[in-house]
Amino acid sequence: MRIERLRLADFRNYVELDWRPAPGVSVLVGPNGAGKTNLLEAAFLALVGHSPRTRREEEMIRQGAGEARIAAEVEAGGHRSALRLRLAPEGKRIELDGRPVERLGELPFRFPAVLFQPGDLLLAQGAAAARRHFLDEVGREWSRSYDAALAATRKALAERNALLRRLGPGASPKSAALLLEAWNEAFATAAAGLLRRRLALLGGLVGELRRVHAALSGEEALSVRYASSLPAAGELLAAGGGPPAAAAEEAQQLEESLRDALRKALERVLPAELERGFTLVGPHRDDLRLHLRGRDVRVFGSQGEQRAVALAMRIAQFALLRARRGEPPLLLLDDVFSELDGERRERLLGLLLPEAEQTWITAAEEGQPAGSGALLAIAGSERVKWFRVFSGSIGEVPGGDRAAPSR
Amino acid sequence: MEYAAPIARLIAELERLPGVGPKTAQRLALHLLNRPREEVAALASALLEAKDRIHPCSVCANLTDTDPCAICGDPRRDESLLCVVEEPKDVIALERTHEFHGRYHVLMGAISPLSGVGPDDLRIEPLLARLKEGKIREVVLATDPDVEGEATAMYLARLLKPLGVKTSRLARGLPEGGDLDYVDEVTLARALEGRRAI
Numbered sequence: 001m002r003i004e005r006l007r008l009a010d011f012r013n014y015v016e017l018d019w020r021p022a023p024g025v026s027v028l029v030g031p032n033g034a035g036k037t038n039l040l041e042a043a044f045l046a047l048v049g050h051s052p053r054t055r056r057e058e059e060m061i062r063q064g065a066g067e068a069r070i071a072a073e074v075e076a077g078g079h080r081s082a083l084r085l086r087l088a089p090e091g092k093r094i095e096l097d098g099r100p101v102e103r104l105g106e107l108p109f110r111f112p113a114v115l116f117q118p119g120d121l122l123l124a125q126g127a128a129a130a131r132r133h134f135l136d137e138v139g140r141e142w143s144r145s146y147d148a149a150l151a152a153t154r155k156a157l158a159e160r161n162a163l164l165r166r167l168g169p170g171a172s173p174k175s176a177a178l179l180l181e182a183w184n185e186a187f188a189t190a191a192a193g194l195l196r197r198r199l200a201l202l203g204g205l206v207g208e209l210r211r212v213h214a215a216l217s218g219e220e221a222l223s224v225r226y227a228s229s230l231p232a233a234g235e236l237l238a239a240g241g242g243p244p245a246a247a248a249e250e251a252q253q254l255e256e257s258l259r260d261a262l263r264k265a266l267e268r269v270l271p272a273e274l275e276r277g278f279t280l281v282g283p284h285r286d287d288l289r290l291h292l293r294g295r296d297v298r299v300f301g302s303q304g305e306q307r308a309v310a311l312a313m314r315i316a317q318f319a320l321l322r323a324r325r326g327e328p329p330l331l332l333l334d335d336v337f338s339e340l341d342g343e344r345r346e347r348l349l350g351l352l353l354p355e356a357e358q359t360w361i362t363a364a365e366e367g368q369p370a371g372s373g374a375l376l377a378i379a380g381s382e383r384v385k386w387f388r389v390f391s392g393s394i395g396e397v398p399g400g401d402r403a404a405p406s407r
Numbered sequence: 408m409e410y411a412a413p414i415a416r417l418i419a420e421l422e423r424l425p426g427v428g429p430k431t432a433q434r435l436a437l438h439l440l441n442r443p444r445e446e447v448a449a450l451a452s453a454l455l456e457a458k459d460r461i462h463p464c465s466v467c468a469n470l471t472d473t474d475p476c477a478i479c480g481d482p483r484r485d486e487s488l489l490c491v492v493e494e495p496k497d498v499i500a501l502e503r504t505h506e507f508h509g510r511y512h513v514l515m516g517a518i519s520p521l522s523g524v525g526p527d528d529l530r531i532e533p534l535l536a537r538l539k540e541g542k543i544r545e546v547v548l549a550t551d552p553d554v555e556g557e558a559t560a561m562y563l564a565r566l567l568k569p570l571g572v573k574t575s576r577l578a579r580g581l582p583e584g585g586d587l588d589y590v591d592e593v594t595l596a597r598a599l600e601g602r603r604a605i
């Protein structure tokens with residue numbers, strides 16, 4: 001996955017930009033507020049269909065402008081494509097080779113990108129939702145049908161919750177028995193499809209995660225467990241479960257047993273659900289539990305340990321997608337070096353760069369950013385280009401950034 | 408400057424159409440004004456004629472200009488086989504496959520607690536009335552392959568069970584989340600062959 005040319009108009013602090021990133025590594029250096037993160041955000045948005053940092057899309061339109069536009073010339077899987085995005089207060093529209101993209105959820109599979117950002121610490125520190133979101137983000141890039149399974153599950157969940165609220169705590173389940181059964185079945189069917197895909201995804205992801213975490217931290221063994229709200233399925237899903245490439249028939253069987261387990265669990269918790277007005281079992285309640293030396297990283301991990309786990313999750317995402325898709329995703333590293341010591345920085349680069357193709361790295365420093373020595377050694381100096389970002393414009397810095405910063 | 412009142416009104420009317428925004432409405436209006444009078448008159452009379460002559464079939468609720476509709480009135484159709492769909496457009500989609508020789512029943516929607524559509528808002532009573540006549544042996548549940556369509560099929564399968572009529576569901580293989588009428592004819596024909604009992 002590679003962006004050959006990126007054009008922006010009225011996006012964040014960019015009035016107009018026409019930029020050709022390096023085929024290998026582009027290092028983007030500039031002071032705070034220059035527009036480095038904005039640039040990565042624009043690329044991510046055009047490829048994957050949503051911003052990695054905001055849900056209020058209007059705020060990405062440059063202040064004072066009516067609409068923002070992004071155009072990306074992209075090469076993925078040997079195919080060239082043109083992506084165009086228009087963002088107006090009424091909403092956004094993405095066109096792929098001149099045709100509107102109907103299902104934005106399909107974009108991540110076509111144009112996978114892996115973004116490291118400071119907020120990733122939440123993967124290790126935050127509530128379960130952050131890790132579920134991570135799994136679903138990787139899932140969409142990993143399999144074509146993941147997004148449909150996720151969308152169906154969310155829809156069925158919203159419908160079933162609406163039904164529970166309509167019926168209310170006083171409802172006798174008898175009078176609404178047929179309706180409840182119908183929505184249990186619809187939810188169980190969709191959710192089993194999602195669970196089965198998560199399971200297959202974890203089959204590959206857990207191994208990668210343990211491997212890269214060991215390589216990054218130097219020693220400790222990370223234990224990874226998918227904690228399901230579905231006790232019966234917990235066993236099926238134990239330890240990240242099944243073979244990654246289960247035969248279609250086995251997959252069908254697994255999905256069937258997950259559906260059975262969900263049906264039973266839904267019947268069991270129904271009284272509590274009617275009381276509370278939402279669905280209490282399903283993939284929307286699950287978590288990815290991470291333990292170091294027997295203790296939950298989220299609760300007991302030190303800052304450094306949590307940072308290593310979060311980085312390992314992103315590296316594992318990158319490694320898994322690269323192996324699965326046969327070519328590396330676009331690698332976006334936003335501000336990851338500032339908080340790492342020299343040794344960790346080298347390990348991170350050593351794990352990523354030899355496997356990566358196009359990579360964008362930002363650093364908020366004047367002059368030579370810390371770690372550039374290691375960067376050049378690992379990536380090979382001929383693959384690295386230096387750019388200076390300054391209040392919404394980008395200039396190449398010929399021959400590294402030893403030269404004085406140019407405007 | 409504002410558009411003269413008749414143009415503004417035309418734009419406003421066009422804007423009420425689904426999928427038509429202000430810009431498209433303006434473009435359509437200006438386009439129409441550039442066409443010869445006969446052409447515009449033909450469009451206007453087509454709109455009115457369709458509106459005046461088309462109504463839901465009193466049996467199946469498919470859109471028709473006769474009553475009952477051509478399908479309900481066709482004696483060569485298999486009256487023991489009934490296909491239940493969400494919308495009139497689904498009838499057209501299934502007819503295009505030339506694979507189905509029974510009759511239809513249009514529900515006019517699908518169950519959706521989120522949008523406040525319950526079983527009573529759909530044409531389920533008329534369906535039960537048709538089944539009571541005793542001629543129908545199999546009901547094919549061809550609601551959309553999305554979660555609302557799935558839930559509606561589940562609901563109907565359970566509702567019809569005590570009546571002793573066989574129910575089947577269009578086989579999967581349909582794109583998830585898709586509208587039935589977007590599915591190509593080959594996929595739909597295959598789905599009809601592979602319908603499964605539920």
Ligand SMILES: Nc1ncnc2c1ncn2[C@@H]1O[C@H](COP(=O)(O)OP(=O)(O)OP(=O)(O)O)[C@@H](O)[C@H]1O
Binds near residue numbers: 039
């Ligand atoms: N809609 C907008 N219109 C105009 N400017 C905006 C808009 N949104 C953000 N900005 C500006 O963009 C700048 C932030 O850019 P960005 O986050 O890319 O900085 P950065 O180069 O990554 O800095 P740092 O090194 O601090 O991370 C801020 O100065 C902000 O005011």
Ligand SMILES: [Mg+2]
Binds near residue numbers: 038334335
């Ligand atoms: Mg930044």
Ligand SMILES: [Zn+2]
Binds near residue numbers: 465466
């Ligand atoms: Zn009819």
